[in-house]
Amino acid sequence: MSSVNDQQARFWSDLAPTWIRFESELEEISKLPGLIAMDRLELAPGQRVLDIGCGSGSTTLELGARVAPSGKATGVDIAPEMLAYARERAARLGAGNVDFVHADAQLDSLGESAFDAAYSRFGVMFFSDVVAAFANIRSALRPGGRLAFVCWQNALENEWMLVPTMAVMSVTGSPPPMPEPGQPGPFSLADPDRVRSVLAAAGFEGIDVVPHTDAVVTREDQIPDFARRGTQVGAAREALRDAGDDTRRRAVEAVEAALRDRVEHGEVRVSRSVWVVTAST
Numbered sequence: 001m002s003s004v005n006d007q008q009a010r011f012w013s014d015l016a017p018t019w020i021r022f023e024s025e026l027e028e029i030s031k032l033p034g035l036i037a038m039d040r041l042e043l044a045p046g047q048r049v050l051d052i053g054c055g056s057g058s059t060t061l062e063l064g065a066r067v068a069p070s071g072k073a074t075g076v077d078i079a080p081e082m083l084a085y086a087r088e089r090a091a092r093l094g095a096g097n098v099d100f101v102h103a104d105a106q107l108d109s110l111g112e113s114a115f116d117a118a119y120s121r122f123g124v125m126f127f128s129d130v131v132a133a134f135a136n137i138r139s140a141l142r143p144g145g146r147l148a149f150v151c152w153q154n155a156l157e158n159e160w161m162l163v164p165t166m167a168v169m170s171v172t173g174s175p176p177p178m179p180e181p182g183q184p185g186p187f188s189l190a191d192p193d194r195v196r197s198v199l200a201a202a203g204f205e206g207i208d209v210v211p212h213t214d215a216v217v218t219r220e221d222q223i224p225d226f227a228r229r230g231t232q233v234g235a236a237r238e239a240l241r242d243a244g245d246d247t248r249r250r251a252v253e254a255v256e257a258a259l260r261d262r263v264e265h266g267e268v269r270v271s272r273s274v275w276v277v278t279a280s281t
């Protein structure tokens with residue numbers, strides 16, 4: 001593995017235990033947008049499909065189910081800790097047509113024309129050279145192969161992340177360290193024009209970038225769980241990186257209060273906005 005994405009590899013390896021612990025809650029945020037992008041691939045049994053930045057593997061398992069019994073899904077990720085969990089889960093579920101490969105999707109060969117389709121759920125925003133990464137992904141696709149992924153629109157359109165982050169900032173008194181525009185991070189592909197130009201520069205054709213916005217709905221009695229999770233991932237986690245126990249406790253209380261302020265009819269709704277992107281080789 002090369003070193004230009006080492007910082008991301010360390011970041012995701014460090015986050016993996018938290019990611020796995022909160023997996024079912026994080027699925028509530030990611031699942032629906034991920035399925036919308038996956039449906040765009042119109043996968044059929046027998047196909048070979050690549051899952052980029054597969055994390056703990058839930059989408060790889062779903063891709064495997066869609067191409068079973070003769071097809072195969074391969075998840076790649078830069079963080080070995082994520083893959084260890086994904087492999088263990090696939091074995092537990094007896095999913096025989098998935099495998100997981102430790103690789104940097106930007107730099108490591110993913111195979112020449114080895115896949116009919118490539119997919120990612122929020123796993124393609126962390127490359128140091130995004131054009132090189134998508135060119136590498138493209139070379140792993142057969143001629144006429146399809147790409148579909150989902151990435152975040154900007155933070156203002158994503159209250160599920162913005163509300164906890166603002167509440168934490170009200171406690172810490174300073175904004176979390178954020179990547180410069182265009183640098184690797186959850187919002188690096190938030191500009192749809194950038195998505196189009198990156199994919200075109202990487203050699204993709206038929207590029208389609210479609211917005212999807214809805215709400216994440218949480219019952220009032222689940223607010224404490226939402227607040228705990230909301231301070232352990234994303235920008236709120238970064239804002240609390242060096243915080244002591246007291247600051248952390250006050251941050252969770254502040255997030256809870258911010259969410260309770262928004263309760264209507266026994267539930268709180270926060271916006272979620274993504275780009276659903278498709279292209280072909």
Ligand SMILES: C[S@@+](CC[C@H](N)C(=O)[O-])C[C@H]1O[C@@H](n2cnc3c(N)ncnc32)[C@H](O)[C@@H]1O
Nearest residue numbers: 012053054055077078079104105121122123126
């Ligand atoms: C936001 S998580 C998404 C995980 C998973 N797709 C999901 O939806 O649950 C981003 C994932 O991308 C992986 N990642 C980041 N940079 C990568 C790279 N250069 N090559 C492969 N995977 C990478 C991270 O390790 C992490 O698991």
